Amino acid sequence: MNASVPLFFRQFQRDFFHMGAVMPSSRYLGQAGVAYLARKQGPVRVLEAGAGTGSFTREIIPLLEPGDSLDAVELNTGLVSYLRHRLHTDVDFLPRPGVTINLINADVRSVASGQYDFIVFSLPLTNFPPPLVQEILSLMMARLKPGGVFSYVKYIFIGRFKYLFGGPQVRAHMDANQAIIQSFAGRYQIDRRAVLRNVPPTWVYYWQKQ
Numbered sequence: 183m184n185a186s187v188p189l190f191f192r193q194f195q196r197d198f199f200h201m202g203a204v205m206p207s208s209r210y211l212g213q214a215g216v217a218y219l220a221r222k223q224g225p226v227r228v229l230e231a232g233a234g235t236g237s238f239t240r241e242i243i244p245l246l247e248p249g250d251s252l253d254a255v256e257l258n259t260g261l262v263s264y265l266r267h268r269l270h271t272d273v274d275f276l277p278r279p280g281v282t283i284n285l286i287n288a289d290v291r292s293v294a295s296g297q298y299d300f301i302v303f304s305l306p307l308t309n310f311p312p313p314l315v316q317e318i319l320s321l322m323m324a325r326l327k328p329g330g331v332f333s334y335v336k337y338i339f340i341g342r343f344k345y346l347f348g349g350p351q352v353r354a355h356m357d358a359n360q361a362i363i364q365s366f367a368g369r370y371q372i373d374r375r376a377v378l379r380n381v382p383p384t385w386v387y388y389w390q391k392q
């Protein structure tokens with residue numbers, strides 16, 4: 183078993199709120215997350231929000247060409263140490279010469295300047311209180327260049343179970359979050375894909391800033 187799985191699970195047990203998943207995203211989900219980046223033309227700046235153990239990072243790096251850069255932001259210090267080790271030792275994470283990779287141990291809300299051509303986002307928005315969802319999504323869209331693409335993931339069944347079996351407070355929280363996400367989606371969504379080969383199955387949504 184890949185060492186990232188037990189590490190990820192331990193962090194999930196410690197901090198469900200920020201982790202939001204029991205295991206790292208699959209290779210299939212990683213590939214879906216970077217589907218628009220794979221069609222890039224010319225030099226790009228990429229932001230990865232919630233890099234975890236590197237499921238999306240591993241798919242992003244081979245797509246980058248000399249002059250491109252990636253800022254991979256992750257809040258959890260233990261996961262950042264693990265990912266730093268992977269970046270230094272794992273051939274799957276080896277960038278081409280001339281590609282800049284910055285691994286940043288921080289809250290994504292500290293990304294207060296600069297603009298990106300692609301944002302690959304996997305924070306567990308459904309765990310967060312509505313004002314935080316609003317704050318983070320507003321910031322992400324502000325950090326996206328016109329024409330840039332933002333991809334984010336959302337589990338397909340988990341929300342429904344939570345909604346069915348949660349109390350009125352849980353449902354009100356989920357409704358409020360969904361309304362916020364829908365207001366962004368109504369403005370920006372260009373595509374979505376279901377990835378069934380992931381635990382759990384997941385939607386990937388793509389938003390583009392016109």
Ligand SMILES: C[S@@+](CC[C@H](N)C(=O)[O-])C[C@H]1O[C@@H](n2cnc3c(N)ncnc32)[C@H](O)[C@@H]1O
Nearest residue numbers: 200203206207232233234237257258289290304
């Ligand atoms: C669902 S996991 C996804 C991890 C990884 N991208 C993957 O797909 O396997 C969410 C990740 O977002 C990180 N995270 C949560 N809130 C964050 C924040 N405000 N800023 C940066 N990272 C955050 C968590 O620590 C966790 O690693």
